[in-house]
Amino acid sequence: MTAQTLGSRHSNPQKYQLLKAARPFSLVVAVLSCLQGIILGWNGSHAPFLFAAAILAGGILLQFAVNLINDHSDIRELDQRFPNASESDRQDIACLIDRNFRLGLLCFLMAILIGLFLISLRGLDLLWICLVGLAGAYFYTQEPINYKNRGLGVPIVFFMMGILMISGSAYVMSGYFKIEYFLQAIPLSILTSLLLLSxxxxxxxxDKAVGQQTLTVRIGYQKSVVLYRLMALSAFVAALLLWLSGVMPFSAWILMSLLALKAPWRLLTVPANERVMITPLTGRFHAIFGTLLLTSYLIPPLF
Structure with missing residues (x-):
C-alpha cells in the first residue's frame, strides 16, 4: 500500500501512520500550558517537583490521546477520501485508524490514573476540573457531541486546552484558585486556539469536500483568515495590557516572536497545495511566543 496508490485530493494515507497521527509538534500546546500553570502556582506548593512532574505527564498524555483519536471519524469517509483505493487498501487504512484510537484510549487511561493520584492529594474540587477536561478532550471529534464538526473547536479549545489547563495546573500546584490565574492564561490560550484554526x-x-463542518468551513476561508490575523494580534495586545495593568510581569519580550509570525501569515493567501506548512509554522510561532512569555516570569522585572 503506497501513498501514490491511495492518495487523493481529500487525504493522504500517511497521516494515519503512528508518528504522524500522534502529531508530536502539537505537544507544545500541552507543555507550555502546563508550564505556565506550574510557574503560577510554584511558590504556593509544598511539593512543587512532584506536582510539576505529574502535571506535565498528565498534560502530555492527554494531548497524545486527543491527537490519536482525532482521525477516528475518518473511517466513515474512506470511500470519499480514497476513491481510487481498493477495498483491501481501505481496510488497511481502517486498521491503522483503529490502532491509533486504541492507543489514544490507553493514553486517556494513563492520564486518568495520574488525575486520580492528584485528586487524592488535592481533594474532590480537582475531580470536576479533570472530568470537564477529559470530556472536552474526548468529545472533540467523538460522537455524540463532536464539537469540531459543529464549528465549536476553536472556542472550546481556547477554554479546554488553554484557560482550564493553565488555571487547573496552577490550582494543582497551589491548592487554590485566583482570578489572576485565569487572566494570565488568556494570551497563551488564544494561540492554542490559533493553532487549531491554522x-x-x-x-x-x-474538509469541505467530505462534509466536515469545521468553523472555517461554516464561515468561509476568507473570514477565517481575518479571524486568524485578529487572534494572532490579540494575543500580543492581551499580554501587553495584562502587563500594563500589573497582572503579569514585564512581557514585551513576546514582541520578538513577531518574526516567527511572518511565515504562517504569508501562507494564509497562497493556494491550497502550498498551505501545508501553515500548521507547523503556527506551532513554531506558538512555541516561541509561549517560551518568551514564560521567560518573563523567571527574570527580574525591568519596570
Whole structure:
C-alpha cells in the first residue's frame, strides 16, 4: 500500500501512520500550558517537583490521546477520501485508524490514573476540573457531541486546552484558585486556539469536500483568515495590557516572536497545495511566543 496508490485530493494515507497521527509538534500546546500553570502556582506548593512532574505527564498524555483519536471519524469517509483505493487498501487504512484510537484510549487511561493520584492529594474540587477536561478532550471529534464538526473547536479549545489547563495546573500546584490565574492564561490560550484554526485553514478544501463542518468551513476561508490575523494580534495586545495593568510581569519580550509570525501569515493567501506548512509554522510561532512569555516570569522585572 503506497501513498501514490491511495492518495487523493481529500487525504493522504500517511497521516494515519503512528508518528504522524500522534502529531508530536502539537505537544507544545500541552507543555507550555502546563508550564505556565506550574510557574503560577510554584511558590504556593509544598511539593512543587512532584506536582510539576505529574502535571506535565498528565498534560502530555492527554494531548497524545486527543491527537490519536482525532482521525477516528475518518473511517466513515474512506470511500470519499480514497476513491481510487481498493477495498483491501481501505481496510488497511481502517486498521491503522483503529490502532491509533486504541492507543489514544490507553493514553486517556494513563492520564486518568495520574488525575486520580492528584485528586487524592488535592481533594474532590480537582475531580470536576479533570472530568470537564477529559470530556472536552474526548468529545472533540467523538460522537455524540463532536464539537469540531459543529464549528465549536476553536472556542472550546481556547477554554479546554488553554484557560482550564493553565488555571487547573496552577490550582494543582497551589491548592487554590485566583482570578489572576485565569487572566494570565488568556494570551497563551488564544494561540492554542490559533493553532487549531491554522489546521482548519490548511484542510479547508478537503474538509469541505467530505462534509466536515469545521468553523472555517461554516464561515468561509476568507473570514477565517481575518479571524486568524485578529487572534494572532490579540494575543500580543492581551499580554501587553495584562502587563500594563500589573497582572503579569514585564512581557514585551513576546514582541520578538513577531518574526516567527511572518511565515504562517504569508501562507494564509497562497493556494491550497502550498498551505501545508501553515500548521507547523503556527506551532513554531506558538512555541516561541509561549517560551518568551514564560521567560518573563523567571527574570527580574525591568519596570
Amino acid at each position: 489546521n482548519e485553514l490548511r484542510d479547508f478544501e478537503s
